[in-house]
Amino acid sequence: MGSGDFGRRIKILTKFAILNFMTNLADLDFTKQYTYADYLTWQFEERVELLNGKVFTFNPTNFAHQALVGELFFQFSLYLKGHDCRVFVAPFDVRLPKKNIEDKAIYTVLQPDVCVVCD
Numbered sequence: 557m558g559s560g561d562f563g564r565r566i567k568i569l570t571k572f573a574i575l576n577f578m579t580n581l582a583d584l585d586f587t588k589q590y591t592y593a594d595y596l597t598w599q600f601e602e603r604v605e606l607l608n609g610k611v612f613t614f615n616p617t618n619f620a621h622q623a624l625v626g627e628l629f630f631q632f633s634l635y636l637k638g639h640d641c642r643v644f645v646a647p648f649d650v651r652l653p654k655k656n657i658e659d660k661a662i663y664t665v666l667q668p669d670v671c672v673v674c675d
Contacts, residue, residue: 586611592651592662603647609663625669632672641674 578584579599589609598604603614617625625645632643648671651657652664 581613584611589663591660592665593659595649595665596659603667605667606663606665614667621669628670632670636672636674639674641672644671644673645669646671 577597577599581600581602581604584590584598590606590611591609592606595604595606605612605614629643629645636643646667646669648667650666650668650671651662652666653662655661
């Protein structure tokens with residue numbers, strides 16, 4: 557690692573392991589399959605999702621999209637008032653495990669524009 561790469565990967569020693577935080581999207585191998593455990597080490601400015609282990613980036617949203625997301629959040633919030641539900645807007649990670657809920661076994665992590673969570 558050259559001196560110019562200092563900010564790209566930061567090693568943090570924890571009680572359990574050394575985590576390599578990746579800070580540059582260009583360092584990802586887009587042909588590789590990643591897990592949620594990998595995803596947790598990414599510190600990008602850009603938003604990404606994992607779908608079956610493949611990385612997908614977001615295009616910037618426009619005014620109309622943001623207005624629609626805001627209206628959906630507002631309407632869901634009004635409708636669900638008094639229920640055991642909460643409404644969230646992106647960025648909000650939604651993990652979709654197949655069988656196992658361990659981070660290393662989860663290959664799909666999405667960031668829906670609006671998410672409703674009910675207890």
